[in-house]
Amino acid sequence: MAKVDKIRNELIDKILSIKNRDFLEALDKSITSSSSESDVIELTKEQKIMLEMSEEDIKSGNLISQEAMDKRNMEWLNAM
16 A cells, blocks of 8 residues: 555544544644645746746756755855
8 A cells, every 4th residue: 555545544544533523623624725725826926937037047057956055055154
């Protein structure tokens, strides 16, 4: 069984054992709101521009490795 299926089935078993109505309603509300919020994310004009700029950087090879970025960040933090 896939890990996600195992987690889902364990959650179902736990939910089935809950008798507290208020807790179940709060859980339902939490699950419902989190799933609907993750469906569509509307980007601002500025965010779209930044993504386009990132795409151009990738196409032109203006990249830096994570290791190099970590080193730059540490140097910047140590200079403060």
